Amino acid sequence: MIDEVERGVADARSAQLGEGVAQARSRIAAAARDAGRDPSEVTLLVVTKYFPAADVVRLIDLGEREFGESREPEASRKMVEVTTARCEHFSADMIGRVQRKKAGSVARWARRVHSVDSAPLIDALSGAATRARDAGHRDDRLGVLLQVSLDGDPDRGGLVEADLAAAADRVLAAPDALTLDGLMLIAPLGLDPGEAMRQMADIRAGFVERYPDALELSAGMSGDLESAIANGSTCVRVGTAILGTRPILSL
Ligand SMILES: *Cc1c(COP(=O)(O)O)cnc(C)c1O
Numbered sequence: 106m107i108d109e110v111e112r113g114v115a116d117a118r119s120a121q122l123g124e125g126v127a128q129a130r131s132r133i134a135a136a137a138r139d140a141g142r143d144p145s146e147v148t149l150l151v152v153t154k155y156f157p158a159a160d161v162v163r164l165i166d167l168g169e170r171e172f173g174e175s176r177e178p179e180a181s182r183k184m185v186e187v188t189t190a191r192c193e194h195f196s197a198d199m200i201g202r203v204q205r206k207k208a209g210s211v212a213r214w215a216r217r218v219h220s221v222d223s224a225p226l227i228d229a230l231s232g233a234a235t236r237a238r239d240a241g242h243r244d245d246r247l248g249v250l251l252q253v254s255l256d257g258d259p260d261r262g263g264l265v266e267a268d269l270a271a272a273a274d275r276v277l278a279a280p281d282a283l284t285l286d287g288l289m290l291i292a293p294l295g296l297d298p299g300e301a302m303r304q305m306a307d308i309r310a311g312f313v314e315r316y317p318d319a320l321e322l323s324a325g326m327s328g329d330l331e332s333a334i335a336n337g338s339t340c341v342r343v344g345t346a347i348l349g350t351r352p353i354l355s356l
Contacts, residue, residue: 121349126167126169129166130149132290132346133147135331136331147334147338147341148339149169149345150198150200151173151343151348152175152342153174153348154180154351155352157226160348161183170194172187172195173198173219175202176201176208180197181210181211185214198216198217198219199211199219199220200289203221203230208226208229208233209237211233212230214242216247216252218249221250222254224275230247230282233247235245238282246282246284249282249285250321250323251272255292255304258293261294270315285318286317287319287320287339288323290305292329299335302325302329306337322338323338323340324338326341327342
């Protein structure tokens with residue numbers, strides 16, 4: 106595994122990933138243009154969950170720098186391998202649900218956590234970020250995006266609009282450990298993605314009025330990035346459209 110990672114290599118897989126990235130970037134650019142936005146306002150976060158460290162290394166060699174992971178301990182292990190293989194700067198965000206007991210390991214590798222949706226998790230991440238910094242695992246604060254739930258479905262996670270301000274204030278109460286970066290949406294299953302993104306845009310407009318520095322909106326995946334960008338997304342999280350169908354095999 107490590108051999109494969111260190112080789113990095115411009116192989117057939119690399120060509121496939123390069124094509125996926127180019128297609129995703131041209132979709133992002135077209136959607137931004139259609140919305141009258143500058144494509145540089147939208148970050149592409151390449152979601153590498155379930156795929157091996159070697160693919161992350163290939164993507165770094167292709168010029169990608171920002172990645173999303175969603176599962177522990179897969180993500181921690183992978184980030185150690187990638188850091189060993191490539192010392193160039195890259196960053197990875199946690200986009201999946203975080204169990205409180207995993208806050209400590211997530212704070213060692215994640216630039217930001219997109220899926221923050223409870224006061225106990227905010228407190229756990231705040232303590233974990235401080236410990237990770239004291240131990241030299243990170244030199245900056247941990248970014249927080251509050252996950253929004255449009256339908257209140259507890260299985261999908263997220264905070265309903267009425268609970269966002271209390272969570273935001275709790276993040277801001279830990280200024281040495283956390284930064285309040287913005288909001289995140291996973292469109293609910295039962296709702297048309299365009300409608301979901303429009304509802305999200307309304308919620309965000311109110312949120313940004315109250316928290317003018319929390320400008321990030323992480324919304325849009327392989328299937329719905331166009332409507333997300335039309336509704337103000339600043340970060341699309343794209344997996345399948347770049348890496349292909351996720352392997353069943355667990356890493
Ligand atoms: C897996 C995942 C993605 C990527 O989804 P694709 O449909 O593969 O692009 C985006 N966001 C979250 C939270 C994910 O877990």
